[in-house]
Amino acid sequence: MIETGNKIDTNFTLSVVDNGEEKEVKFTDLLNRPAIVSVYMRNNTSGCDRQNKSLAEHASWFDEKGYNLIALSKDTCGSHKNYAEKLNINYTLASDPDFAFAKATDSIVEKKMYGKTFDAPSRSAFVIDTDGAVLGVIEKVNTKNHAGELKELIESL
Numbered sequence: 001m002i003e004t005g006n007k008i009d010t011n012f013t014l015s016v017v018d019n020g021e022e023k024e025v026k027f028t029d030l031l032n033r034p035a036i037v038s039v040y041m042r043n044n045t046s047g048c049d050r051q052n053k054s055l056a057e058h059a060s061w062f063d064e065k066g067y068n069l070i071a072l073s074k075d076t077c078g079s080h081k082n083y084a085e086k087l088n089i090n091y092t093l094a095s096d097p098d099f100a101f102a103k104a105t106d107s108i109v110e111k112k113m114y115g116k117t118f119d120a121p122s123r124s125a126f127v128i129d130t131d132g133a134v135l136g137v138i139e140k141v142n143t144k145n146h147a148g149e150l151k152e153l154i155e156s157l
Contacts, residue, residue, distance in 0.1 A: 001122070001139060002105045007132040012100040014072070017080040017093045027101070030092065031130045035068040036150060037094075037101065038125045038141065043075045043083040050143040051123075052087055058147035059091045065154055067127070072096050074121075096121075105134075125150060127157065 002008060010028045038055060040048040052071055062069045069091035075083070080093035094101075102108045102121035109122045125146070127136040136153045 001107045001124070001137065002126075002134050004134050004136055006134055008104040008128065008134060010104070010132045012104065014100065015077045015095040016070075017077050017084060017095075019090070020081065020084070022077040022081065027104075028132075030068055030070060030094075031128065031132065033066055033068055034130060034135065035070055035128050036062060036125060036154075037128060038069075038071045038146065038150075039102070039107070039121050040071060040073050040123060040141075041120070042073055043079050044086075047123075047143045048073070049087065051141060051146045052083075052089060054144065054146040054148070055091065055150075056087055056089050058151065059089075061147075061151065062091075062154070067154065068092065070094055072101055074099070125153075127153060 012027050013024055016025055040051050042048055059069055072094040074097045077095050084093055099121055107122045107124055108119050111118055111120050123141045125138040125141055129135050135157055138149055142149050
């Protein structure tokens with residue numbers, strides 16, 4: 001996993017849903033101010049719902065502190081639109097089925113489910129400056145208190 005102080009390669013494209021609008025963006029375009037990227041596995045699963053509900057409840061705090069808030073999974077933008085409505089999400093949801101962000105942050109890990117082993121992005125969060133420098137990392141997200149742990153990280157920067 002990438003360490004604080006290192007820069008990520010920001011030269012990749014993501015599909016995003018922002019305020020109900022679907023569009024393709026270069027990752028660098030999401031860095032018009034420092035960004036928090038929260039990686040989760042899948043829409044409409046209990047842990048991921050808790051993670052995103054925590055963020056949604058505190059999204060205005062991150063905005064007031066000057067951060068773009070981005071939650072990223074492999075789900076499609078169509079799924080993200082429904083998910084944003086369901087959870088009242090007013091921050092950017094990004095679709096990354098090719099794991100471009102996880103590759104850029106060296107955060108692909110081996111996982112096991114139903115006896116099968118596969119590689120997928122870790123459930124983690126990154127604070128990234130406008131130049132791609134990693135300001136902070138949460139390697140294992142606490143789904144119930146994700147916003148709280150991110151607030152603590154932001155306040156320590």
